[in-house]
Amino acid sequence: MRRAGLALLLLLGPALAQAATTAAFDRAGGGARAAALGGHSVVLPDDDHALGSSPGRLVFAERSASAQYDRVDPDLELWRGRLGAVMPLGQDLTEPLQTSHVSRAAVGLALDVTSLTLIEGSGYREAAVSLGGGFAPFNILGLGLVGRYEHASSDVTEISASAWGVDFGAAVELTDHLAAAVAIRNALGRASFEEGDDEDRPAELTVGLAAGHHKWWQAEVDWVIRNNVTSALSAGAEAHVVPGMVDLRAGIAREQDPVSSRFVGTAGAGFEFARVHLDYAFRADPDGTLDAQHQLALTARF
Amino acid sequence: MLGFGTMSRSFLIALLALAFLAAASTGPTGAAVIGTHAVPSAFSPNGDGVRDSTMILWTLTDSAACLVVRVVPSGTTLPPVRRFYLGERPAGVDTLVWNGTDSTGVLLPDRTYNFFVEQLPASCNKDSILSQGQTAVLLDTAVPPAPTIAHGDTSVTRSQFKVQGVAAFADTVALFRDGARFDTTFTAPPGDAAAAYSFDVVLTEGDNRFSVQSWDRAGNVSPQSLDVNVFYLNAPDISGVSAVPATFSPNGDGRADSTRMRLTLDVPTTRLVVEARRGTAPTPGLPDQTEPVAVLYDGPAPAGAQFYTWDGTDSLGTTAADGEYVLVAQAESLLAGGTPVQGTRRSYARVVLDTAPPPPPFISPPPPARSLSSQVTLNVTVSESDSLRIFRDGFLLRTDQVDVTLGPSVSAHPFPLHIGTNLVTLQAIDLAGNLSVVGGPYTVVYETPVGFHAPERFGKGDVFGVNLQSPATSIVIELFTLRGTPVRQLTATGNTTHFELPWDLKDVAGNLVGDGPYMARLLVGYANGTGQETKAAIVVVK
Numbered sequence: 129m130r131r132a133g134l135a136l137l138l139l140l141g142p143a144l145a146q147a148a149t150t151a152a153f154d155r156a157g158g159g160a161r162a163a164a165l166g167g168h169s170v171v172l173p174d175d176d177h178a179l180g181s182s183p184g185r186l187v188f189a190e191r192s193a194s195a196q197y198d199r200v201d202p203d204l205e206l207w208r209g210r211l212g213a214v215m216p217l218g219q220d221l222t223e224p225l226q227t228s229h230v231s232r233a234a235v236g237l238a239l240d241v242t243s244l245t246l247i248e249g250s251g252y253r254e255a256a257v258s259l260g261g262g263f264a265p266f267n268i269l270g271l272g273l274v275g276r277y278e279h280a281s282s283d284v285t286e287i288s289a290s291a292w293g294v295d296f297g298a299a300v301e302l303t304d305h306l307a308a309a310v311a312i313r314n315a316l317g318r319a320s321f322e323e324g325d326d327e328d329r330p331a332e333l334t335v336g337l338a339a340g341h342h343k344w345w346q347a348e349v350d351w352v353i354r355n356n357v358t359s360a361l362s363a364g365a366e367a368h369v370v371p372g373m374v375d376l377r378a379g380i381a382r383e384q385d386p387v388s389s390r391f392v393g394t395a396g397a398g399f400e401f402a403r404v405h406l407d408y409a410f411r412a413d414p415d416g417t418l419d420a421q422h423q424l425a426l427t428a429r430f
Numbered sequence: 431m432l433g434f435g436t437m438s439r440s441f442l443i444a445l446l447a448l449a450f451l452a453a454a455s456t457g458p459t460g461a462a463v464i465g466t467h468a469v470p471s472a473f474s475p476n477g478d479g480v481r482d483s484t485m486i487l488w489t490l491t492d493s494a495a496c497l498v499v500r501v502v503p504s505g506t507t508l509p510p511v512r513r514f515y516l517g518e519r520p521a522g523v524d525t526l527v528w529n530g531t532d533s534t535g536v537l538l539p540d541r542t543y544n545f546f547v548e549q550l551p552a553s554c555n556k557d558s559i560l561s562q563g564q565t566a567v568l569l570d571t572a573v574p575p576a577p578t579i580a581h582g583d584t585s586v587t588r589s590q591f592k593v594q595g596v597a598a599f600a601d602t603v604a605l606f607r608d609g610a611r612f613d614t615t616f617t618a619p620p621g622d623a624a625a626a627y628s629f630d631v632v633l634t635e636g637d638n639r640f641s642v643q644s645w646d647r648a649g650n651v652s653p654q655s656l657d658v659n660v661f662y663l664n665a666p667d668i669s670g671v672s673a674v675p676a677t678f679s680p681n682g683d684g685r686a687d688s689t690r691m692r693l694t695l696d697v698p699t700t701r702l703v704v705e706a707r708r709g710t711a712p713t714p715g716l717p718d719q720t721e722p723v724a725v726l727y728d729g730p731a732p733a734g735a736q737f738y739t740w741d742g743t744d745s746l747g748t749t750a751a752d753g754e755y756v757l758v759a760q761a762e763s764l765l766a767g768g769t770p771v772q773g774t775r776r777s778y779a780r781v782v783l784d785t786a787p788p789p790p791p792f793i794s795p796p797p798p799a800r801s802l803s804s805q806v807t808l809n810v811t812v813s814e815s816d817s818l819r820i821f822r823d824g825f826l827l828r829t830d831q832v833d834v835t836l837g838p839s840v841s842a843h844p845f846p847l848h849i850g851t852n853l854v855t856l857q858a859i860d861l862a863g864n865l866s867v868v869g870g871p872y873t874v875v876y877e878t879p880v881g882f883h884a885p886e887r888f889g890k891g892d893v894f895g896v897n898l899q900s901p902a903t904s905i906v907i908e909l910f911t912l913r914g915t916p917v918r919q920l921t922a923t924g925n926t927t928h929f930e931l932p933w934d935l936k937d938v939a940g941n942l943v944g945d946g947p948y949m950a951r952l953l954v955g956y957a958n959g960t961g962q963e964t965k966a967a968i969v970v971v972k
Contacts, residue, residue: 151911151946151970203965204949206912242912244947246886247966252947284886287969289945321945324971330944385915386939392914416914417951417965 149330149355150319153254153278153291155208155242157181157313159196160425164396164409165364166379168350170309171299171338172366174228175405175427176214179236179260182311182336183272183297186234186262189214194427201418205245210425212238212258221267227304227341230270234262250283260295268301278319286322293317293329308337330354344368359384364394373400377409383416390415396423403429461492461521463547466563474648475530475537476571481649483529488547488563494519495552499526504542504566511538515554530569542568570648574599576655577627577644585661586633587763593640593658594628600644600652603627608639621647633662666699666761670735673757673779679862680742680749681785686863688741689781691726691757695733701762702731704738711756711778718776720758723750731761742783755781784862788814790869791856794840800875801847802883802895803930808843808854815858815866820845823853834861847876878928881964882952888933888968894920896929896952904955905929909948917943925957935972945971 156162157180162169170182175192178185193213200206218232242254260274273296280289294316299309310333317329331354338348345367352360364379375398383390396409409423466488473481486499497519501512511532516524528545531537547563550556577597597603601620605613617625627642638661643654671693678689691704704727709720724745726738740757744750757779791812798806812818816834820827820843832841845854855870883895896905907920918938920931937943947969954962 148942148944150944151948152944154911154913154946156913200912201949201965204967206949206967244912244967246947247882247884247950247968248886250886252886252967252969254947282886282969284969287887287971319945321969321971324945327944383915386937388916413914416916417908417910417949418914 148327150289150291150327152280152289152319152321153256153293154330155240159194159210159427160396160407160409160423161366161377161398163411163421163423164377164379164394164407165348165366166350166362166381166394167392167411168334168336168352168360168362168381169338169348169364170297170311170334170336170350171307171348172340172346175429176212176236176238177425177427178272179212179214179238179258179274180210180240181313182299182309182334183260183262183274183295184270184299184309184311185297186214186236186260186272187216187231187264187270188228188299188301189216189234189236189262190229190429191215192427192429194425196423196425198421198423200421201244205243207243209241210238212236221264223267226267226301228301228307230264230267230301232264234272236260236262236274246282246284252280252282252284252287254278254280270297270299272297272299276317280321289319289321289324291317291319291329305339305341306337307340308335310335332359343371357384357386366398374398383413392416405429461490461494461549462561463488463490463494463497463549463563465489466545466547466565468545468565468567470647470649471566472568472570472646472648473530474571474650475569476650478649478651480651483527484567486526486528486545486547486565486567487523488525489523490519490521490549492521494549494560496550496554497524498548498550498554498556500546500548501528502544502546504544511543517554518552528567537571538569540570540572542566568648570646570650572599572646573650574644574646574652576653577603577642579640579642579655579658581658583659583661585663587663587665589633589662589664591631591633591638591660591662592628593631593642593660594626595642597625597627597642597644597652598623599646600625601647602645604643604645605629605631606641606643606654607631609641617644633660635662635664637661664697665763666702666733667696668693668759668761668775668777669696670694671759671777671779673781675861675863676780677782677784677861678742679785679860679864680783681864683863683865685859685865688739689757691738691740691759691779692735693738693759693777694735695731695761698730698732699761700730701728702736703728703760705758706740706744706750706781707756707758708750708753709756710754711780720756723755726757740781749785750783752784752786753782755783757781782862784860784864787864788812788858788860788866790866791815791818791858792869793854793856793872797845797854797872797874798885799873800877802877802879802885803847803893804876805844805846806874807891808845808856809840810843810856811838811840812858813838814860816861817859818843819857819859821853821855821857821868822846822848824855829859832858845874847874849876849878851875882950882966884950884966884968886968888935888948888970890935890972891932893930893932894950894952896931896954898927898929898954900956901925901927902929902954903957904953905931906953906955907931907933908951908953909933910951912947912949917948935970942972943970945969 159177196210198208214236216231216234221230238258240256256278258276262272276293278291293314295313297311301307313332314329320326333353336350340346347365349363362381366377377396379394381392392413394411399406405427407425411421473484497516499514500510548559549561579595617627639657641655641657644652673691678686706724707720712718759777818830852874854872858866878897885892905922909917922929950966952964
């Protein structure tokens with residue numbers, strides 16, 4: 129019990145930190161599908177995008193590889209790209225009639241790139257390499273850990289930074305149609321700009337609960353805590369319009385900062401052709417200066 | 431009913447009897463003697479007119495039918511040496527004067543006597559004392575001996591002096607100066623055989639004759655002591671020694687080419703010697719190991735402030751080597767008898783002779799070749815300097831103070847720019863006034879191109895610049911993280927085409943933001959109600 133308490137303290141320590149945390153390398157994970165479901169989904173990811181949002185879900189992911197492009201803000205030429213893959217390992221723990229698929233272990237790898245143009249026309253880029261693994265002690269529980277190295281550079285020679293981060297996660301299938309997950313992004317990590325201060329990463333704790341594996345729909349609600357206060361509450365639903373072929377998604381998130389809050393609406397669609405998924409998400413955040421964002425992800429499951 | 435009436439009457443009678451008794455008890459026999467004391471408590475009935483009698487005072491709370499005062503030697507069981515029958519006395523303060531005699535008029539011997547003020551019944555039966563007050567009085571006719579002064583005739587060279595000695599059995603001592611009463615003090619312990627006294631006096635030049643006389647508590651006055659003469663000779667003292675500038679450079683450049691020693695003499699001296707010596711002032715108690723370099727003055731000097739200049743040359747007129755020196759002043763002293771003796775006490779002022787110019791200053795990192803802000807901050811490295819001259823286009827802009835360090839030190843200096851090419855040059859000055867060679871030049875071009883501008887690597891002190899083709903009335907810059915979280919809003923108003931909005935790198939809650947990229951949304955408002963929106967991004971590195 130004492131060991132468990134110590135572990136929890138270590139996990140939540142960075143989240144409780146109040147000092148200035150770096151603003152670099154801060155991006156939402158989870159892919160286009162998660163973005164369409166409110167942007168904070170940690171229970172419903174079932175492919176390699178779990179590497180970026182919910183390490184505990186890695187053991188529930190099918191073998192897959194994906195490519196993603198986010199058009200965030202054309203005024204700033206701000207875009208993001210991602211390549212990722214996940215590979216289940218070991219024994220298949222899925223029980224007969226179990227609605228989800230679970231492996232004894234899984235490993236994943238991803239490359240994230242962010243690019244934007246600075247005020248005087250110089251380019252600024254961030255790149256991250258993530259490597260993670262998951263483990264299922266039994267068929268309804270997944271534990272995961274992701275390590276990440278990140279680097280930023282610019283055409284302006286004196287802008288350069290490097291960072292590392294570690295994410296933790298756990299996911300559990302509560303019933304055939306009810307699941308939960310918790311993810312701590314940047315539970316550990318530091319970032320430093322050249323000639324700048326060494327700074328903490330902004331730790332983010334997300335707790336999610338989802339109803340899934342229904343024939344016509346799935347839905348999830350999420351609670352995000354950052355710097356010891358609620359930073360977002362989100363909810364999203366997915367309708368299987370043509371089961372196995374076409375999904376329509378919508379979500380809403382209440383994003384909060386220390387002095388204000390705003391609602392961000394999301395929507396999207398998913399298409400599946402012969403185990404190839406095409407997911408699209410649209411995110412409107414006019415109060416957060418990002419009027420319209422488009423995300424497109426292509427995932428192959430094999 | 432009848433029985434009850436009989437009982438009531440008996441009860442009423444009893445109550446009346448009690449009231450009568452109570453009224454009787456508050457008559458003359460109810461008075462009390464309080465507050466008995468004597469003034470003075472010690473007296474000397476010797477006919478000298480000083481404290482020849484004492485007065486006993488007491489207060490009666492009510493009139494007394496018979497009051498008797500007994501005088502009994504203290505600490506004995508002897509019968510009273512004097513008894514005063516005062517008879518009936520009214521309420522209030524009452525007194526009795528005693529001249530120290532018994533009932534036959536004979537003066538009683540010196541000692542302490544107790545006074546008992548006794549209230550007796552109307553019969554004056556002394557065995558029935560109703561109330562009593564008591565006080566003690568010292569009868570003392572013994573004259574204290576003449577006080578002594580601890581020293582005989584003496585000569586001193588300091589004006590502060592202490593007259594002290596013993597005034598046996600006295601409480602008060604008076605000091606007489608040149609025959610006139612000058613001061614009074616108490617002795618400690620008072621009345622003791624070793625009662626001591628002390629007077630702090632300021633002597634006048636020449637003879638100061640002191641004598642003392644003492645009093646005891648009973649007012650007996652001692653004989654006055656014989657005069658003791660204290661001769662005060664004011665020998666010259668040097669004070670207020672300094673050298674300005676403490677560091678100088680005798681190189682003929684017109685800046686701190688000499689140093690000047692300042693000192694103050696309290697009286698004239700027949701000989702004052704001022705020297706420049708190489709080395710440092712000795713620690714008190716240790717020998718002076720400085721080496722003579724030049725004599726700046728040797729001769730008589732008047733009282734008051736004196737100034738002696740050293741131009742850095744030795745006795746041969748050659749400029750002395752760089753290093754530490756002391757300017758030393760020594761005034762001839764006089765013995766109390768007026769015999770001159772060579773001065774032994776030296777007063778030192780440290781000076782540093784430095785003719786080496788400091789290293790040239792430089793800016794690191796160099797200032798930006800191009801600035802969109804009307805001001806840049808120069809991070810200047812200087813060594814062995816105390817001030818920095820900053821030139822723009824060859825003209826002195828200003829002189830800034832810098833921390834004096836032997837090694838290189840970096841300090842930030844704001845530098846205002848004019849539109850176009852700005853030529854920055856620097857020159858360091860050390861404490862001795864030596865000028866370094868000119869550092870630089872560095873070139874900064876200040877531009878105000880139309881648009882939204884800022885340093886892409888945005889740090890403390892940086893500003894957002896907004897240059898417009900037509901005048902605007904309001905400028906708002908909203909700052910966000912790349913995830914769209916609002917961070918801060920900066921505003922400016924006016925009616926101009928050029929705005930500069932500084933950001934102190936704090937968020938709306940007043941906390942410093944983290945390093946990293948931020949988005950800035952610029953909202954320009956014009957007088958005709960139209961607006962314009964622009965987005966940009968910067969990277970904060972604190």
